[in-house]
Amino acid sequence: MDIGRFFQYIASGTAYTLGVTLIALPSGLILGMLFAFLAVYAGKIATRFFSIYSTIMRGIPPIVLLFILYFLMSGAINLTPFWAGSVSLGIISSAYQMEIFRGAILSVSADQMMAARAIGLSKIQAIRTVIFPQMIRIAIPGWSNEAAIVIKDSSLVYAIGVPEILRRAQLISASTQQPFLAYTTAAFIYFTLVFITNRLLNRAEQKLTIPSNP
Numbered sequence: 020m021d022i023g024r025f026f027q028y029i030a031s032g033t034a035y036t037l038g039v040t041l042i043a044l045p046s047g048l049i050l051g052m053l054f055a056f057l058a059v060y061a062g063k064i065a066t067r068f069f070s071i072y073s074t075i076m077r078g079i080p081p082i083v084l085l086f087i088l089y090f091l092m093s094g095a096i097n098l099t100p101f102w103a104g105s106v107s108l109g110i111i112s113s114a115y116q117m118e119i120f121r122g123a124i125l126s127v128s129a130d131q132m133m134a135a136r137a138i139g140l141s142k143i144q145a146i147r148t149v150i151f152p153q154m155i156r157i158a159i160p161g162w163s164n165e166a167a168i169v170i171k172d173s174s175l176v177y178a179i180g181v182p183e184i185l186r187r188a189q190l191i192s193a194s195t196q197q198p199f200l201a202y203t204t205a206a207f208i209y210f211t212l213v214f215i216t217n218r219l220l221n222r223a224e225q226k227l228t229i230p231s232n233p
Contacts, residue, residue, distance in 0.1 A: 029187045029201065029205055029208065032188075035101065036174070036184050037212075039105045039108065039181070039183065042102075042106065043109040043111075043112055043173065046109030046110075051115070051116025052116070055119075055124060056124065057069060060146065076115075081108075084107070085107050085111070085179070088107035088110055092107070104181050108176070112169050119162055119165060126154075126157050131150070132149065166216055166220060184208050187205075188201040
């Protein structure tokens with residue numbers, strides 16, 4: 020296999036890598052944000068429950084959780100490895116994203132919620148119009164890091180047979196006996212994806228940052 024085809028074969032797994040990321044990251048975002056607001060505003064029982072959830076999910080290696088969730092979902096519903104792996108990574112990411120958003124929510128002064136309630140806003144209205152916009156701005160740096168982690172963690176789905184970048188590099192390594200070149204190519208592609216993602220999110224962060232007073 021010549022170098023051009025070598026690279027093309029591994030790079031063609033990028034579609035799967037991006038597909039996994041574009042499912043896992045938004046699903047983790049939705050769950051993480053929901054869990055964060057429930058943990059902060061839904062009472063002591065919810066706070067305790069989601070603290071335990073976060074501790075367990077973040078205390079187990081992602082590859083172990085991936086296998087557990089994959090086999091649970093495979094036994095309950097008929098999902099392809101691609102979908103099962105993507106959803107599993109989304110659930111795993113939700114625990115990390117929950118902590119990012121919970122920290123951002125708690126960074127907003129409690130006085131602002133009290134002031135919003137004092138002028139007649141309901142708790143939901145106060146969260147939507149006062150807390151949420153500030154939380155997003157505060158959370159972007161941490162969320163950018165999580166986005167990069169999810170891109171890299173997408174490589175874990177190779178273990179359940181999804182033909183993404185790492186899986187293809189592994190196959191090339193075995194068939195050509197050139198592991199260094201195969202895995203270096205995969206590393207370069209992952210680095211490029213993470214670099215582009217970080218640059219885009221850094222621009223978003225700059226646009227959303229509240230200017231400081233001179």
